[in-house]
Amino acid sequence: MTRALFVGRFQPFHRGHLAMVKRILESSDEIIVGIGSAQYSHTGENPFTAGERYEMIKRSLDAEGIPNYHIVPIPDTHVHSVWVSHIRSLVPHFDVVYTNSDLVVRLFREHGVKVHSPRLVDRDRLSGTQVRQRILKGGDWESLVPAAVAEYIREIDGVERIRETYKYSTPYGTRENHTGEE
Secondary structure, X not given: OOEEEEEEOOOOOOHHHHHHHHHHHOOOOEEEEEEEOOOOOOOOOOOOOHHHXXXXXXXXXXXXXXXXXXXXXXXXXOOHHHHHHHHHXXXXXXXXXXXXXXXXXXXXXXXXXXXXXXXXXXXOOXXXXXXXXXXXXXXXXXXXXXXXXXXXXXXXXHHHHHHHHHHOOOHHHOOOOOOXXX
């Protein structure tokens, strides 16, 4: 049995993430979705809590009939040399990592872990930054996320939160995480 790890911030979980999960499951029996930068929320770059991101992912995967997944929040350590060990202490055993972050590739490979960097799906449109920007500017964001995510964002008043958090974002709201994943 092969278990894959897919790490991202998922701010929010969008159609590109969902496509990647499906692609990973074509060659793996199970997937662990690691919610990176789990300790951050209520900022411009990280508006949603780890629990909210968990809910977005769970609702999306359940709606797609995907049963073989685990979702694990992963707080940042900000110490690259211990990051892989930190992840291994938080998630179930995995055989391969999927990422498009050069740093994450390097960190896992230095620990002897097999890493794949598949081509991103429609990256110009499908990114957490693009979704947040469209929400902020009142554009069409719902077409970029699974229906379950759009519904959940409305349910938690996430549109208004994004608009408010951009007003008072702190330095922690910037891309200070090391995963580079959306």
